[in-house]
Amino acid sequence: MEKQNLIAVFVALSGWATLFYNFYTNKPKIKGQILNLMTSEWDNPQFQKPKRAIFLYIYLINVRKNPVNILDYELEIDLGNGYERVIRVYGAQNMEQPTFKSNEHEIKIPNLNEKIIYKKDSLLTYGLPLHGFALFATDRSQKELEKIIKLKLTCIDAFNNRHIIKSSPKQFSNIIFLQDLAGIKIKDKNKQ
Numbered sequence: 328m329e330k331q332n333l334i335a336v337f338v339a340l341s342g343w344a345t346l347f348y349n350f351y352t353n354k355p356k357i358k359g360q361i362l363n364l365m366t367s368e369w370d371n372p373q374f375q376k377p378k379r380a381i382f383l384y385i386y387l388i389n390v391r392k393n394p395v396n397i398l399d400y401e402l403e404i405d406l407g408n409g410y411e412r413v414i415r416v417y418g419a420q421n422m423e424q425p426t427f428k429s430n431e432h433e434i435k436i437p438n439l440n441e442k443i444i445y446k447k448d449s450l451l452t453y454g455l456p457l458h459g460f461a462l463f464a465t466d467r468s469q470k471e472l473e474k475i476i477k478l479k480l481t482c483i484d485a486f487n488n489r490h491i492i493k494s495s496p497k498q499f500s501n502i503i504f505l506q507d508l509a510g511i512k513i514k515d516k517n518k519q
Contacts, residue, residue: 355395357451357482357490359387362458362500362508365427365434366472369464378464379472381413382425382436384509385444385480385492386458387451394450396485402463405477416462419443432502433514436460442509458508 362384369380383402389395403410419439427434440446444459451457461480465472475496482490506513 354391355389355393355451355484355488355490356391357387357395357397357484357492358390359385359480359482359492360498360500361478361480361492361494362386363502363505364475364478364496364499366469367425367427378414379467379469380416380425381463381465381472382427383461383463383478383480384458384505385461386456386508387444387482387492388456389451389453392453394452395488396450397445397457397482398485399483400445400461401481401483402461403479403481404465404467404472404475405479406467406471406474407476410477410479413463413465416464419462431515431517434502435512435514437510437512460509 364384365382367380367382369378381402385400387397400415401412402415403412405411422439425436425439436442439460442459444457444461447457447459449457478494478496480492480494482492484490502513505511
């Protein structure tokens with residue numbers, strides 16, 4: 328009799344375990360990386376005064392079976408005093424080709440409108456990546472932004488679930504990899 332009770336308990340628990348497992352794995356879960364960050368001065372009509380633009384290149388993947396649609400993004404940066412939220416920029420489809428200059432390189436993003444992550448009309452499905460630029464702005468200077476030690480990107484899906492991706496500049500990918508993935512153009516100033 329005790330053996331039958333043990334089997335009945337095991338069957339009941341396995342049914343609950345299966346129900347819990349299905350519930351847990353049906354909820355989308357997004358993982359990803361911030362591959363790079365570029366900044367430039369930006370005079371945009373959305374703002375009262377010029378801001379520093381932050382171009383973030385994001386690579387996302389859904390590790391669960393149910394597809395999800397990302398509606399918005401939030402970015403927080405840590406300059407050493409804790410996280411502070413920066414402004415999400417909307418209406419970037421009207422931007423001309425941005426150019427970024429450093430001591431070594433000049434970087435151009437042709438066809439930016441096609442590379443903006445939230446302009447891509449695709450669901451984030453299991454195993455298939457979604458990647459592109461997300462645009463933000465801040466009052467912080469270039470010198471201050473060079474001191475970023477951590478970033479926290481929040482992806483907000485259609486069900487208002489918040490998926491958080493943390494990164495630091497040490498984890499950014501090689502700019503040449505970004506050139507291949509994002510279709511940006513890099514001109515080496517030392518080879519002119």
